[in-house]
Amino acid sequence: MSSKDKILSAIKESKPASTALPVIDISAVISFDDLKAQFKKVLETIGGVCIESVGKGEMEKIVAAELSYVQNGVNTLGAYDEGLPLISAEDLASVDLAVISGTVAVAENGAIWVSETQMVNRILPFIAQQLIIVIEKKDIVTTMHHAYQKIDVAETGFGAFIAGPSKTADIEQSLVIGAHGPAGLKVIIY
Amino acid sequence: MVFFIPCYIDQFYPGVGIATLELLKKLGCNVEFPLNQTCCGQPMANSGFARLSDGCDKNFVKNFTGYDYIVGPSGSCVLHIKDHLHDDGNKKAADRIRSTIYELTEFIVDVLKIDNIEASFPYKVGLHNSCHGQRGLGLSSMSERVLPLFSKPEQLLKKVKSIELLKPERNDECCGFGGTFSVFEEAVSVRMGQDRIKQHTANNVDYITGVDVSCLMHIEGILRRQGSKIKTIHIAEILNAGGAL
Amino acid sequence: MKDHATLAKEFIKDSPRTDWHDETLWFVRHKRDKAAHSLPEWEQLREWASQIKNHALSNLDSYLEEFEKKALENGAVVHWAADAEEHNQIIHKIIKENGISRIVKSKSMLTEECHLNHYLEAKGIEVVDTDLGERIVQFRKEPPSHIVLPAIHLKKMDVSETFHEHLHTEKGNNDPKYLTHAARLHLREKFIAAELAITGVNFAVAETGGVVVCTNEGNADMGTHAAKIHIASMGFEKLIPKAEHLAVFLRLLARSATGQPITTYSSHFHKPKPGQQLHIVIVDNGRSRILGKPDFKNSLKCIRCAACFNTCPVYRRSGGYSYHASVAGPIGSILNPNFDSKAFADLPFASSLCGSCSNVCPVKIDIHDQLWKWRQEITRQGHVAVAKKVGLKGMAFVLARPGLYRFGGKMLRWVLKTMPFMINNRLNPWYKQREMPSPPKQSFRDWYLKNQKR
Numbered sequence: 001m002s003s004k005d006k007i008l009s010a011i012k013e014s015k016p017a018s019t020a021l022p023v024i025d026i027s028a029v030i031s032f033d034d035l036k037a038q039f040k041k042v043l044e045t046i047g048g049v050c051i052e053s054v055g056k057g058e059m060e061k062i063v064a065a066e067l068s069y070v071q072n073g074v075n076t077l078g079a080y081d082e083g084l085p086l087i088s089a090e091d092l093a094s095v096d097l098a099v100i101s102g103t104v105a106v107a108e109n110g111a112i113w114v115s116e117t118q119m120v121n122r123i124l125p126f127i128a129q130q131l132i133i134v135i136e137k138k139d140i141v142t143t144m145h146h147a148y149q150k151i152d153v154a155e156t157g158f159g160a161f162i163a164g165p166s167k168t169a170d171i172e173q174s175l176v177i178g179a180h181g182p183a184g185l186k187v188i189i190y
Numbered sequence: 191m192v193f194f195i196p197c198y199i200d201q202f203y204p205g206v207g208i209a210t211l212e213l214l215k216k217l218g219c220n221v222e223f224p225l226n227q228t229c230c231g232q233p234m235a236n237s238g239f240a241r242l243s244d245g246c247d248k249n250f251v252k253n254f255t256g257y258d259y260i261v262g263p264s265g266s267c268v269l270h271i272k273d274h275l276h277d278d279g280n281k282k283a284a285d286r287i288r289s290t291i292y293e294l295t296e297f298i299v300d301v302l303k304i305d306n307i308e309a310s311f312p313y314k315v316g317l318h319n320s321c322h323g324q325r326g327l328g329l330s331s332m333s334e335r336v337l338p339l340f341s342k343p344e345q346l347l348k349k350v351k352s353i354e355l356l357k358p359e360r361n362d363e364c365c366g367f368g369g370t371f372s373v374f375e376e377a378v379s380v381r382m383g384q385d386r387i388k389q390h391t392a393n394n395v396d397y398i399t400g401v402d403v404s405c406l407m408h409i410e411g412i413l414r415r416q417g418s419k420i421k422t423i424h425i426a427e428i429l430n431a432g433g434a435l
Numbered sequence: 436m437k438d439h440a441t442l443a444k445e446f447i448k449d450s451p452r453t454d455w456h457d458e459t460l461w462f463v464r465h466k467r468d469k470a471a472h473s474l475p476e477w478e479q480l481r482e483w484a485s486q487i488k489n490h491a492l493s494n495l496d497s498y499l500e501e502f503e504k505k506a507l508e509n510g511a512v513v514h515w516a517a518d519a520e521e522h523n524q525i526i527h528k529i530i531k532e533n534g535i536s537r538i539v540k541s542k543s544m545l546t547e548e549c550h551l552n553h554y555l556e557a558k559g560i561e562v563v564d565t566d567l568g569e570r571i572v573q574f575r576k577e578p579p580s581h582i583v584l585p586a587i588h589l590k591k592m593d594v595s596e597t598f599h600e601h602l603h604t605e606k607g608n609n610d611p612k613y614l615t616h617a618a619r620l621h622l623r624e625k626f627i628a629a630e631l632a633i634t635g636v637n638f639a640v641a642e643t644g645g646v647v648v649c650t651n652e653g654n655a656d657m658g659t660h661a662a663k664i665h666i667a668s669m670g671f672e673k674l675i676p677k678a679e680h681l682a683v684f685l686r687l688l689a690r691s692a693t694g695q696p697i698t699t700y701s702s703h704f705h706k707p708k709p710g711q712q713l714h715i716v717i718v719d720n721g722r723s724r725i726l727g728k729p730d731f732k733n734s735l736k737c738i739r740c741a742a743c744f745n746t747c748p749v750y751r752r753s754g755g756y757s758y759h760a761s762v763a764g765p766i767g768s769i770l771n772p773n774f775d776s777k778a779f780a781d782l783p784f785a786s787s788l789c790g791s792c793s794n795v796c797p798v799k800i801d802i803h804d805q806l807w808k809w810r811q812e813i814t815r816q817g818h819v820a821v822a823k824k825v826g827l828k829g830m831a832f833v834l835a836r837p838g839l840y841r842f843g844g845k846m847l848r849w850v851l852k853t854m855p856f857m858i859n860n861r862l863n864p865w866y867k868q869r870e871m872p873s874p875p876k877q878s879f880r881d882w883y884l885k886n887q888k889r
Binding site: 012015018153156161 | 459462463474475476479482483486487489490492493494495496499500503509515516517521565566567568571584585586587589590591594611612614615616619622623626627640643644645651652653654656657660661671676678679680681682683685686693695696697698699700701702703704705706707708709717719723724726727729732
C-alpha cells in the first residue's frame with residue numbers, strides 16, 4: 001500500500017463525525033467610515049508611507065521626482081521592460097526601487113494583493129531595496145473577507161498580500177525594518 | 191441551602207469558614223453544614239488520578255444531596271465539582287449537585303441578588319483574580335476575551351465601606367498555586383507567586399484578597415517568608431467585616 | 436533526561452533574564468490583546484475559525500484528495516509521507532536527483548518535528564535557515580525555543596557574539612539594527628545562490644490546490660522565487676476547504692501571534708513559475724492517530740500562532756527549552772505526548788491549569804482541558820513518579836473516609852504546631868521558599884459543633 005493510501009485510509013478510519021461549515025456573515029464584521037483614511041492609518045503603523053495622488057499625471061510626477069531608478073511594472077506608467085521575467089535574482093538584487101500596481105488594498109490591515117501578472121517577475125517586490133505599490137482608491141476594501149471576494153487567488157501561479165516593508169523583531173523583540181526584503185514601502189493611492 | 195467548606199479551609203483556615211457562615215446568615219440564608227464532608231477530590235484529579243477520587247465523590251454526593259443550593263467559599267473546589275463530580279451509583283444526584291453548586295460571590299450576586307453589603311474595611315486592598323473562579327466559573331470578564339467587562343467579586347467589594355481597591359498591572363495573571371503544581375513545579379510556582387506579589391506591593395496594599403483560599407495560602411506563604419507586611423484575607427472575611435451577627 | 440520542573444528551575448536561576456523573558460513575552464501578549472480588542476467580531480472570528488477547522492478535520496480525506504487533484508493540475512508534484520523518516524527521504528531524494536547543493540529553508544515547525552536538518556547534515560547536505568531568529572540559533576547549534584520567536588531566549592549581546600564569530604561583525608556591537616543588517620547581507624547572498632528552497636505551509640486550500648506561507652521578513656519569498664525548486668512541507672491538518680476561509684485565518688493569525696494586523700507577506704503559491712519545480716509533501720507522522728482520539732483531536736486545529744506560549748505564565752518563566760521538544764508551550768504540552776507519552780509525561784503537569792491558553796487560542800482549542808485529560812491518561816499508563824502516586828492514593832483513601840480525614844487533619848495541625856521542623860524542612864518543596872500555614876487551634880467543623888450546632 002502506498003503512503004497515500006495508508007494515510008487516507010487511516011484518516012477515513014479515525015476522522016470524527018462530520019460537522020458543518022459556518023456561514024461567514026460579512027455584514028457582522030467591522031466597518032470604517034473612511035476606508036482610505038483607515039488604510040493610511042494602519043499602513044503607517046506597520047512602517048509604510050501613504051501618498052495620495054489625484055490623477056495619473058500627478059502620480060507620474062511623484063514617481064519621477066522621488067526615484068533615481070525605476071524598474072517599472074506599472075502599466076499605467078508605461079510599458080515595462082520586456083525582459084523583466086527573465087532577469088536573475090542576482091541582477092534584481094541591486095535594483096533600488098520597484099514600482100508595481102496592486103489589485104485590492106485592505107483597510108483593516110494595510111495589506112495589498114499583488115498578483116503575479118502585476119509583479120511580472122515573482123521575486124521583484126521582495127528583492128528590491130524599496131517598493132512602491134500603486135492602487136486605485138476604489139480598490140480599497142474593508143476587510144480580508146471583502147478582499148477575497150474581489151480576487152481569484154488561483155488566477156495566476158502566485159500572488160501575495162503585502163503589508164508594509166519587510167521587518168523582523170527576532171533580536172530582543174526590537175523592531176527592525178528591512179529584514180531581507182524592501183526596507184521601505186510607499187503606497188500611492190490615485 | 192447548604193454550605194460546603196473545602197478540606198484545607200476546614201483544617202487550616204476555619205476563620206474563612208466562620209466568616210462565610212456568618213455572612214450568609216446575615217444575608218438571610220438558612221444555612222446547614224453537613225458534618226461528614228471532606229474534600230471535593232480535586233487534588234487527586236488535577237494530578238491525573240481522577241479515577242482515585244470515586245470514594246471522595248461518593249462521600250460528597252452523600253453529604254450534599256437534597257439541598258436547593260450548595261455554596262462554597264472556594265472557586266477552585268466549586269469548579270471541580272461542577273466539571274468532574276461523578277457517582278456511577280447515583281448519577282442523578284451527582285448531576286443535580288453539579289448544577290446547583292455556587293461559589294460564594296457568584297451566589298450572592300446571581301442568586302441572592304444582593305446589592306447592599308453592610309461591611310466596612312478601611313484598608314488598601316488588592317484583589318487576586320483566581321483562575322478557576324475567573325476563567326472556570328466566569329466570576330469576572332477575562333483580559334484575553336473580547337467581551338463586556340464585569341467582576342462579581344469586585345462588584346461586592348466596591349460596596350464595602352472605606353475600602354480602597356487597587357488593581358495590579360496584570361489584573362488576571364495566575365499566582366502559580368495550581369494544586370500539586372505548587373510542589374512538583376516548586377521553582378516556577380514560587381516565581382509566579384513572587385511576581386504577583388511584586389505588583390500588589392507596588393500598589394502599596396495592606397491586604398491581598400481573593401475568592402480562593404488556596405491561592406491566598408500560597409501567596410501568604412511567600413509573603414511571610416519575605417517578611418512582608420502585606421496580609422492575605424479571604425473575600426468572605428472582608429464582606430463580613432465590621433459587624434458581627 | 437531532565438524533566439520540565441528541573442529544567443525550569445535551572446532557567447529561573449538567572450533571575451534578571453527570567454524577568455526579561457517574562458516581560459518581553461508579556462508585552463507580546465499585550466500587543467495581541469490590543470489587536471484582538473480592535474475587532475468587535477473577535478470572538479465570532481474565533482468561532483468561525485474553530486468551526487472551519489472542525490469541519491475540515493471531519494472531512495479531511497476528501498479535502499486531501501481534492502487538494503492533490505488541484506495541485507497536480509496546477510503543475511505541482513505531490514508526495515505523501517507516513518512519518519518523519521519518509522518525509523526526510525522524499526526531500527533527500529529530490530535534492531539528490533537534481534544534484535543540488537545550495538539549499539535555503541524558511542521557518543517550518545514540521546521540518547523541526549521531523550529533524551530534517553540533522554537528517555540532511557548526516558548526509559553531508561547543508562541547509563541554511565533563513566528566518567533571522569532561526570539563523571541565529573542555527574549558528575549556535577541550538578533548536579528554536581519558541582515557534583514564532585525562535586531566539587527569544589537570547590539577548591542582543593548573545594546574538595552579537597554569535598554574529599561576530601560567524602559573520603565577523605564588530606565585536607561588542609549589540610545594536611539590533613546593525614546585527615539585522617549584517618544578517619540581511621549574509622542571507623541575501625544565500626538566497627541569490629539558492630538552488631532549492633524549503634518552506635513550511637500555514638494553510639493549504641483544497642478548492643485551489645494552493646499553499647499559503649506567511650512571513651514578516653520575506654525570507655520564504657526570497658528563497659522560493661530565486662530557486663529552481665520549491666519544496667513545501669505540510670502536516671495534513673493544514674488543509675482548509677476554500678480560499679475565502681483564508682480571510683478568517685489571516686485575520687486571526689498575526690493578531691494572535693504578534694499583535695500585527697497581518698504578517699508583512701502572505702504568499703499564495705499555486706503554480707511553479709516557468710522552469711521551476713514545485714513539490715508539496717503531505718505528512719502524517721502520527722496525526723491520523725491523534726485524529727482518532729476524541730479527547731485530543733482538537734489539538735490538530737492549531738495554526739502555530741504561539742499565543743498560548745506568550746500568555747502562559749509557566750512558559751514565560753521557564754523558557755522554551757524546559758519543554759525539551761520541538762514545539763514547547765501549552766500546545767506542545769498536549770501535542771508531544773501524542774508522539775511519546777513516556778518521554779513527554781512531565782509536560783501536561785507543567786501547568787497551573789489557569790486556562791489563559793484556551794482563552795487566547797484563535798481556533799478555540801481546549802488546551803487546559805486537554806492538559807487535564809493528558810494527566811489522567813499519563814497516570815493510567817503508569818508514567819508518573821511512584822512517590823506521587825502512592826501519596827495521592829493514600830490521600831484519596833483518607834479523603835473518602837470522613838472519620839480518618841478528621842483524625843488526619845487533627846494530626847497534621849498538631850504536628851505543624853508542636854513539631855514544625857517535621858514539615859518545615861528542605862525536603863518539603865512547599866517550605867523551600869514559602870511558609871506553611873500557621874495551624875489553627877481547631878478545625879471549622881470543631882468550631883461549628885461547639886458554636887452553631889443546635
